[in-house]
Amino acid sequence: MSPLLSIVLPVHGVERFLPQCLDSLRADTAAPGELELIAVDDLSPDGCGAILDAYAERDERMRVLHLTVNQGLGGAREVGLAEATGRYVWFVDSDDWLPEGTLDALLAELRAEEARPEGPADVLLTGFTHVYNDGTTEPNPWRRVLAGSPLEHGCTAAEHPALFNSVLSVWNKVMRREHLQGLGVAFGRGYYEDISVTYPLLLSAARLRYLDRVCYYYRRGRPGAITATASPKHADAFAQYDAIFAFLDRDEQAAALRTLVFDRTVKQALTVYDTPGLVPVEMRPEFFRRITDHFARHRPAGYRFPSGVRGVQYRLAARGSQVAYGELRRGGRLPGAVKRSALAVGPGVRKVVRSGARYTAYNTFRRLPLDPDLAVYAAYWQRDYACNPAAIYEKARELAPQIRGVWVVENRERARALPPGVPYVIVNTPAYLRVMATATYFVNNVNFPHTMVKRPGSVHVQTQHGTPLKLTGTDLRDRPEAAAGTDFERLLEGVARWDFLVSPNPHASAVFSKAFPGDYQLLETGYPRNDRLVQATAEDCAEARRRLGVAPGQRTVLYAPVRREPWSTCPEPLDLAELARRLGPGCTLLVRDPGGGTGTGAGRPAADREAAVLRDVSEHPVVEDLYLAADALVTDYSPAMFDFAVLDRPIAVHAPDWEEYRQQHGVYLDLPAEPPGPVATGLDELAEALRAGDPEPGLRARFRERFCPWDDGRAAERVVSRVFPIRK
Template sequence: MSPLLSIVLPVHGVERFLPQCLDSLRADTAAPGEVELIAVDDLSPDGCGAILDAYAARDERMRVLHLTVNQGLGGAREAGLAEAHGRYVWFVDSDDWLPEGALDAVLAELRAEEARAEGPADVLLTGFTHVYNDGSTEPNPWRRVLAGSPLVEGCTAAEHPALFNSVLAVWNKIVRRDFLTGLGVSFGRGYYEDISVTYPVLLAAGRLRYLDRPCYHYRRGRPGAITATASPKHADAFAQYDAIFAFLDRDERAAALRTLVFDRTVKQALTVYDTPGLVPVELRAAFFGRIAEHFERHRPAGYRFPSGARGVQYRLAARGARRAYAELRRGGRLPGAVKRSTRAVAPGVKKAVRSSARFTAYNTFRRLPLDRNLAVYAAYWHRGYACNPAAIYEKAKELAPQVRGVWVVENRERAAALPAGVPYVIVNTPAYLKAMATAKYFVNNVNFPHTMAKRAGTVHVQTQHGTPLKAMGMDLRDRPGAADGMDFDRLLEGVARWDYLVSPNPHTSTEFSRAFPGRYELLETGYPRNDRLANATPEECAAVRERLGIAAGQRTVLYAPTHRENRGGFVELLDLPELARRLGPGHTLLVRAHYFHTGGPGDLTAGPDAAEIVDVSAHPVVEDLYLAADVLVTDYSSMMFDYAVLDRPVAIFAPDWEEYRRVRGVYFDLSAEPPGPFATEPEALAEALLAGDPEPAVRAKFRERFCPWDDGRAAERVVSRVFPVRK
């Protein structure tokens, strides 16, 4: 008997994410032969092919197709579908992954569908979760359209047309294979390749069902994603639209929804056109012309424009009136002739003005004089008050009090976590737009958004946030698995804004000067964030330990592994309860997951005769943890360089060192030049920790190389160079 479900997995250039995806495709309840996994290596330029073969060798469900010519995402899906035998097929993207238990839940639903007297559903839609680069998540934003609707029990698209207001990607739709292959449709080539299948599938299905459970983790905003990449390929959408309407022309079941589909395609095309940085400047006129052609070619008979602002925009797009459309979007104003022809939709014009107000306000604020006593601070993509920018802010208040500092945070929750009295603005509010448009000084440990253009006379200080062991910036050009689609042209645009780049040590000066080529001044000052470590007193360390609840006399070990590009969340390379047992009750084991990861480090339950294990992943100030710890255990994290300032033992646990240096690339051989014991086996790590301080000479050599400027005055040196310091 054929399998119940075929999972088709197109793979190209996702070495960083592939293991997590493959590991997630597990089903505890599946019967033998019930699931088959067809992975399509689309001539991937990195190590994906080898990873697939290794997994297939130990997973009898899995077959690997190695294509000899790159087919693109659509072509790879078609190749996988041709090999599928399952009664249902699920197209999973290899940079995403399934939550625990998701595949079991889907299989249970499919079994129930096949047992129905009226026959199985043609399509099972599932819930999903958006996951962002910083580890934050967003529940399915279209759940209200799907849950509580006729879809839960089963219906057609005509019975629930609001379905087309939800996500139309293929990855949350499990489709009956015979139904799909009988439609005579195929995935397109280039961008937006799946809509030429998903629209027909939804339109023609005799029965659609929705499983109100998050069964898919969709990775949003990663570098290289089409929603964040400038490319002429965005025009590929029009070929997919043509395929959709060709299907509508030959399928009577779908014809009744032609107007709805047309509106949805126009909305998508205009969204792509309006999104900054997607359609290259030199191609924007041609892209807008394609939208006008789309109107002429596919507008349904008797079509009526929508009301309100959208109707105004559609009218201008249908006429090819690009200049009038641009004027409306930028300033909320229409040329007189166009305005007179659209008086009937004046309320819509007002709504369009509101929708473009943010862009207009920013450009209006940019006409104001620079505020020479205003500095904007941010850290870690607007996550809060931290790192080098926080140390510079504190020192600037002391040495240049006339310069007002304001912090950018992403939302009110982040704002509430700021220290008392720290001024802030929230992203995309009028106060934020004015600050970004008028401040003279900008201090960040990552880049500010590229949409916030640099004004003449402003001063940008890039602090970065760690001494690099791993390859960075332009050094990743020949490492596609680690670069993950990085836009190197955009990176160079960001570097061109920098006036100063802060360096913590000579090693970093050398590597960053090559990885981030630019005309900035290199500030060889040491890291301001490490001043606190250099100036720490025994009293401060004791106070921190007390606040963390660490009992007096406990030897405290801080375990802090870094993020790995070729894996997903917290990687359990170390059995923490077993390490706690080996260390014994005289120890406290603090565990800190990387801020990219969600879900924490898993089970931390230790026995009665073991060290206490405490998850400190959510503790907001990492320097507190440094001061509390007697020893640091890490792998490739830049934390080792900061912690070395304290001159306390550091142990490296790196069982995957060879894989890491191959995938990511490194600037020196950590196994030959570690800050302390270098262990690849848990037993050796435990022995090193129990030995106390086994390699002080090794640490001294490490500190000499990486901590020569850490004298507690780095922030003072930065502020004195950048700001007008009062004598």
């Protein structure tokens, strides 16, 4: 009987990596003859041939084919495929490797597939991990379009076309050999050699399946990789596109997805063209002409261009307008020919025109020198004057008065809410474009827009806006619901701009360093916004209570839960009216609804004189006022607990759904095991904890020791002294 699986291993110039790859091809549970390894020495110029022979002497599963003429990666795969006898075949690259236990798990999956009454899958797609030269790793960036989809049970490409938004290389696809060899396709020559196989393979499969398990370590960015190499061979992609569309012309099932495939190939070709350092300068006109020719040869009948900027780019490429395309890419300026075109009329294009004018102005301002005394501040997506940026701005006015700070706000309403005398610019105005183009310093608790370029000599300070309890940043890659569509490539582009990242405590330092990988300097200073809490006097607290309308002598409890996502399966909200009755008339219950309104139900009936006063403070702009006014905090999983702990006042945690929250979001802290105070799962427990006043001060002391060690009231001073030139 033929083997269940053939592994085809093309080998050329990877002597450094080959032993690790070969050592990983172990299968402890494989029956005799169930697995064969076919290694193709593609006239490797180093010691690969000898390494292969030495391994083959010790491994009866392995055959080595020594080629006398170099065939290239695609040709070597074809040679190996011709020798394969397995019912399934897997093309593994010899500079990559498999995680421990992969082949045993994969063979078990293939056995199960063959036992299915409806017949085995034609292709089994696997999970993988990118591994970079410095040893860092990146989970499969496309897992969100595979995991939890119909692919996990089996479907066709037409039933899950989002599949084509994932990687289309061959190495994460285990394919039924009979299906592959019946397609009449072959690996191409030169670069992008595998797409002439993977597209037809996926388009024609009667059943595709995804195995949500990391089965492959893909070595990314090594010297010589095509994604990092300038070469005329990037134009090889067009021959592979021709082969794909030749297959579409003869396969009725696959032809139904012709438009999707066309869009995907155009996007890839333009990405190669746009990526610096890939297409040699002298080849760029010819490469762009080839894209135009691709439109002429393969554009589907009735094809409609995408909307927005991408559609404008496609139109220019289809017309061969290389100069106009370059203008749009460089400066955001829409060429006159496109503005006048009847094909280009529509809201999306008008938006491009407006944005093009803005960024033409922005790029003009970028020709001006940086202003060494100009700093730009923003917080919470240009909505508020708040948080760490506000604390840094105020301290910089004191310690570095020569630095002119300007706040960015999204509209005039936000501008009116600024403190008197704070300079500002409104987003997308000429003044905004000028300061964004010429400032030396940038301070924000989120990222500035990606359209704003980081100029050499500028300094970007990222402060974040809370100690992380749930997963954040790149730690969310394998949690598509919690990631909520995060563009991780764009996130890492933003991180690459940071020169400094402010950390509130050692816990946050460890999390930030992993979740936001970059070359920035970590400022382990504590949070500047918490300086006010450390330095607050009794009069400051009394003034905060007066501003909030809290009657003298009232005990004040702040309820500040975490914002819940629409997909969260949390229980019913806390019954605040009942909690108010339990607390009694000597108490005021301040409610900060994370949704920004009164969704928590604040507002007691006027006749209920035996209950605490309920006051909705969701719209109060400065959260530190609420902390100062509160005698105690009630929260569930909000980062508010880390800031409020600075005041050394009681904290009660209402955690009725901890396990669900932990599983859905992922967490860095076992909150029930390391809480800042008593943990309640119901209203009775919570009310009792609050009535007790301070039942477990030891918990709070340990929590403060871990999360507040740098809170001495001088965090803003430390940040300003490190970032700005201090006038003596």
